[in-house]
Amino acid sequence: MHFSKKSEKFHSNEFIPGAEEEDPFFDTLTYFEKDQEKESLYSPEFKAKNLSLGLAGSASDSSIVPIDPEILKRDTSQLSPRNSTIQKTSSLAQISFFSALATIALFLLPISYPALASFLFLAAAASALTIGLIAIQRIRKENQSGYGMALFGMSIGTLVLSIVALFAFYGYVLNQ
Incomplete structure (x- = not known):
């Protein structure tokens, strides 16, 4: 054949x-x-x-x-120990992290417009806190990476807002 x-x-x-x-x-x-x-x-x-x-x-x-x-x-630096798949970093965690960095930068850098600087400072701290909370919930739900970045953003936002609230309360008590 x-x-x-x-x-x-x-x-x-x-x-x-x-x-x-x-x-x-x-x-x-x-x-x-x-x-x-x-x-x-x-x-x-x-x-x-x-x-x-x-x-x-x-x-x-x-x-x-x-x-x-x-x-x-492949690159094994981002492998999950649970299911050995490459994880995607949460974009909300990244936003929370960079909002926290912006909060720190606005605190340390002198700005010629104090009213605008204080508004941006509080807005960045509030966004770092709220987006960090949402990011942590989604990271746990969807098994993504970025937990540390979300935790950093959430902690900086909480710290800044609690200190501002403490100063506001202290100022209110002094004026009474």
Whole structure:
């Protein structure tokens, strides 16, 4: 039985240049190499590598599921310990963080218009607090990263607004 040149490309295990362009499912690995790759996923070395990266269960866990090698090739700095997926940083947490930084900057920088500066100072502190609270709720609900930024914004906003309220109360008491 004679195969055509095209069918030889698809039925042989040897690499033929140009075959990957004609066949969308072209794979250079032979069946033997694929079996070896599957076995390496269950090897103790692979499990130990996953444990050292914090991608799998504990060392005493015998039912560690191997992680896709493609995940290990990517940047692992933002992998979640819960589900080993790359997390998106909450945009609300970022807004809260930068509002807190704006609050600090408006406090430290001298501005020639004190009424405008105090309004912007209080507005930045209030937005850092409220957006930080909303961000923390959404981070927990949607399993996103950015909890620290939201907490920073919320704490700076709370601190500033409580100090302003304390001074306002003290001024009210002195004027009575």
